[in-house]
Amino acid sequence: MKLKVLLAAAAAAALAVPFASVAQTAPDGEALFNARCKMCHEPAMSGAPDKAKMATMAHAQLVSVLTDGAMAAMSDGMSAEEKAAVATFLTKGAPAPAADAAAPAAATAAPAAEHQH
Numbered sequence: 513m514k515l516k517v518l519l520a521a522a523a524a525a526a527l528a529v530p531f532a533s534v535a536q537t538a539p540d541g542e543a544l545f546n547a548r549c550k551m552c553h554e555p556a557m558s559g560a561p562d563k564a565k566m567a568t569m570a571h572a573q574l575v576s577v578l579t580d581g582a583m584a585a586m587s588d589g590m591s592a593e594e595k596a597a598v599a600t601f602l603t604k605g606a607p608a609p610a611a612d613a614a615a616p617a618a619a620t621a622a623p624a625a626e627h628q629h
Contacts, residue, residue, distance in 0.1 A: 539594040541601025548586065549598065566602045574599035 545553075545563075556562035566574060578587040578595040587595055 539591070539597035541597035541599070544590070544594055544598050545601055548590070563602065567604075569603070571596075571599045571603045574602055 552560050553566065554563045556565075561569075575592075575595050577583050578590070578598065579592075590598075
């Protein structure tokens with residue numbers, strides 16, 4: 513009887529170790545784009561925006577298109593995290609609208625401040 517309990521405990525521990533050591537990793541947006549989107553968006557098929565055009569879109573807009581919009585059927589089976597990862601991959605490096613608006617204001621404010629002395 514002790515041997516059965518010992519074997520059962522050893523088997524349970526052996527099964528638990530691989531799962532405990534596997535860390536949850538964030539979805540790879542580039543890999544997802546390449547596997548699920550690239551064939552129609554790079555180069556873009558007729559009517560589809562290309563990767564450069566999508567890079568100018570807001571992150572939330574891309575997630576919305578994948579969730580509720582024109583690409584909802586194509587993204588079926590993707591988790592919310594995977595959709596966000598694709599949007600992050602596409603918008604990475606694109607200037608934020610707020611940064612664009614603030615840059616000219618900062619550039620014109622600096623010379624004015626120098627002349628006040």
